Amino acid sequence: MADSGGWRPPRPCETYRAEWEFCRSARHFLHHYYVHGKRPACEQWLRDLASCRDWEERRTAEAQRSLCESEQARVQAARKHTLVWALRQSPPADWHLPLPQEKDK
Amino acid sequence: MARAGDGRGPCSAAGEQPLNQQQQQQQGTSQVYPERLAEGRPQQGLFSRFLTHNQKCQLMLLKTLETNPYVKLLLDAMKHSGCAVNKERHFSCEDCNGNVSGGFDASSSQIVLCQNNICNQAHMNRVVTHELIHAFDHCRAHVNWFTNVRHLACSETCVRDRAILSILAVRNISKEVAEKAVDEVFESCFNDHEPFGRIPHNQTYARYAHRDFQNRDRYYSNI
Numbered sequence: 001m002a003d004s005g006g007w008r009p010p011r012p013c014e015t016y017r018a019e020w021e022f023c024r025s026a027r028h029f030l031h032h033y034y035v036h037g038k039r040p041a042c043e044q045w046l047r048d049l050a051s052c053r054d055w056e057e058r059r060t061a062e063a064q065r066s067l068c069e070s071e072q073a074r075v076q077a078a079r080k081h082t083l084v085w086a087l088r089q090s091p092p093a094d095w096h097l098p099l100p101q102e103k104d105k
Numbered sequence: 106m107a108r109a110g111d112g113r114g115p116c117s118a119a120g121e122q123p124l125n126q127q128q129q130q131q132q133g134t135s136q137v138y139p140e141r142l143a144e145g146r147p148q149q150g151l152f153s154r155f156l157t158h159n160q161k162c163q164l165m166l167l168k169t170l171e172t173n174p175y176v177k178l179l180l181d182a183m184k185h186s187g188c189a190v191n192k193e194r195h196f197s198c199e200d201c202n203g204n205v206s207g208g209f210d211a212s213s214s215q216i217v218l219c220q221n222n223i224c225n226q227a228h229m230n231r232v233v234t235h236e237l238i239h240a241f242d243h244c245r246a247h248v249n250w251f252t253n254v255r256h257l258a259c260s261e262t263c264v265r266d267r268a269i270l271s272i273l274a275v276r277n278i279s280k281e282v283a284e285k286a287v288d289e290v291f292e293s294c295f296n297d298h299e300p301f302g303r304i305p306h307n308q309t310y311a312r313y314a315h316r317d318f319q320n321r322d323r324y325y326s327n328i
Contacts, residue, residue: 010327031306071328081293084259085246091187095214
């Protein structure tokens, strides 16, 4: 996490508002309930929106801490499942090679 | 080499085929993609019979690549991963046997679009998105498409039953083996939303996902 000299919220504040509204929409609610069997939790987006606004107006350390913690928790949640396959270190070598029949032209 | 009859497919018949038939995908078998292994291109006389399907396929593909938010995000993500997509190199409009809509040929790094089975723009959008996901997985991971059913299951996972059907369409294995493969990988693969970061249920949310992807540098340097 960068120090507050160069730090800014990870997302623009409008994005937190858009995510909160999306989270609360009927379509998302229904789909989330269908998939997971429980209602979505949208409060954290609202808290993040408040922190973001707080940072914009008053540059408080508390707002920065809160946003960082929240986003780190999201990243951790997304990464907690072990991938089925091994990630590559570089793209496939033959991705850009000409097609086999074109090599003979 | 067997061809698709007189070149007609569902697009020549009245109306579009039911969605679940069109969504069947298959990967690189000679029975489905007769042109893939043909020794030469079709003769000039025969080729002119397919010209309309091919031209339509090319035009719809171009529109998808330029306007569809799911596809634009995938193209961005692939470029970022070192697999920039070139329309002429990585896409091929061909006639296919059966009801398949397209496939990803990992051996040639090419997406095959079945020009005789893709009838409208919405269908083209879905097929290109689906195949680009396979291409993306191939680009970022060591996916054993032909020898590891769990890997195949993972790339096809969105809804459990559809993943099972997709596997059965391309592998000669029993339903029980396919089900077991999907169940083993489901928890991990269902939650692997790369590169979208979420499951984009419609184009608005696909745009949100693209926005997040373009914002990733700012995001990861500030958390």
